[in-house]
Amino acid sequence: MTDLGDDARLPARTAALVGVLALAAALAAGHLVAAFVGAGASPVVAVGATAIDLTPAWLKDFAVSAFGTYDKLVLLLGMAVVLLLAAIGAGLLSRRSPTPGLVVITVLGALAVAAVFTRPDLGQLAALAPLASLVAGALTFRALHRRAQPATDPGTLEPTDRRGFLIGAGGVAAGAGLAGLAGQWIGGGRDAAGSRAAVGDLAVADPAPAIPPGADFADLGTPTFLTPNDRFYRIDTALVVPRVRAEDWTLRISGMVDRELTLDYAAIRARPLVERTITMACVSNDVGGPYVSTANFLGVPLADLLREAGVRPGAEQLLSTSEDGWTCGTPVDAVLDPARGALLAIGMNGEPLPLEHGFPARMVVPGLYGYVSATKWVRDIEVTTWAARDAYWLSRGWAERAPVKTQSRIDTPDGSATLPAGRVTVAGVAWAPTIGITGVEIRLDRHSHEPGPWQPAELAAAVHENTWRMWRAELDVPPGRHRVACRAVDATGYTQTGERSSPAPDGATGWHTVTFTTE
Structure with missing residues (x-):
């Protein structure tokens, strides 16, 4: 040189x-x-x-x-x-x-x-x-x-x-x-987008019940009841979305089973497909955060696949692996619970799964935060014990079991909004998947932030215990600076706690509050 x-x-x-x-x-x-x-x-x-x-x-x-x-x-x-x-x-x-x-x-x-x-x-x-x-x-x-x-x-x-x-x-x-x-x-020659387009319509053997009129207050500022696919939250560790063609995809179920199963996309699609309306939430969602969404998922019951494989006594978790190597540990009992209706999903809101949401197939287990229930681009499921294998987030200190906590959020008014004094609409959503929401209460604090009394909000039509529920309230608000808080009540009678905690290690808690001004 x-x-x-x-x-x-x-x-x-x-x-x-x-x-x-x-x-x-x-x-x-x-x-x-x-x-x-x-x-x-x-x-x-x-x-x-x-x-x-x-x-x-x-x-x-x-x-x-x-x-x-x-x-x-x-x-x-x-x-x-x-x-x-x-x-x-x-x-x-x-x-x-x-x-x-x-x-x-x-x-x-x-x-x-x-x-x-x-x-x-x-x-x-x-x-x-x-x-x-x-x-x-x-x-x-x-x-x-x-x-x-x-x-x-x-x-x-x-x-x-x-x-x-x-x-x-x-x-x-x-x-x-x-x-x-x-x-x-x-x-791009391994054209996952083209493969998805070629899937065409997916036949539904057991459709989800129709969403009833009045299930949301979207005209007042809440989300629509079903979240469009392009607005459904996405939180994962994949730096680049895995691109897997349906014709190349297989799922192996192994470990503590009587017989190992290997299934391809055609075999899953040929089964009677069931549709279920499910609200999903991310454990990283802070109080009032946006990482909660609802969709109609279409697929086959995961419990049926496990029964075919034959789960052996002592099995505790499904260690599922994504195409990009990410792993997830899901409690076996939650997957086998018929009330939850866990799915190996291949469809979402009437179409094949979008690439960024797991095409060709993903897991969806209602009632659990996504890091223990919602493996996208899933290719392997090992039936094992908690002691034998640590999943990705478990090895980083997050909780082994992570049920979604009873939560509520204010969607309108926006924080720091300035509104005309008088009649003010407050609206939002609440969720307690697998339990259901039976009430939402709101509290308007005075401009001095002196706490006001809790009062019931009006609930939108109920859809399913596995889904969120919209709510609204009309308040007479004098001029000044005010703060409104909300809390949910679930079907067990539990009232959402006001004690604040961060998302780690098993989900945030606290009441969502919004400050606004009327004049």
């Missing part, structure tokens, strides 16, 4: 450009190879997914609270900034010699290889993707650095050298772009 003299360094802009172009070549090569060995092997995806796995639970909670469903986008943008700065830094460190930049490239490549090897959803061949990135980045960096070296005029590029460098740089940029597009196109 040629070292440049003290007075014959690469111009700073040229050196930085060498680093950035080497990064582009590295990422494009890795993405192209990942199209053949697994999309999760793409270096950025593998490192990002590993970062998610290594992130402490408190930091994940903060990310969800601060960025919501954009938490993964924020992570990707952050990684892009870090990589760009690293590439620029590698270039600037190499103004005299390419050695420092090559060291930086080697370290980043080694980290990507290590990340791939830690991914539970990737095989050993997946390491070819980060290795391709390392080789492409190093060769590109060395070649561009050589072309950029000053010839006779120290610190500058002769016209012929500049032209050669610019041609090489343009070639690298074009090649990186083509390689990236090729990787996207080849990876």
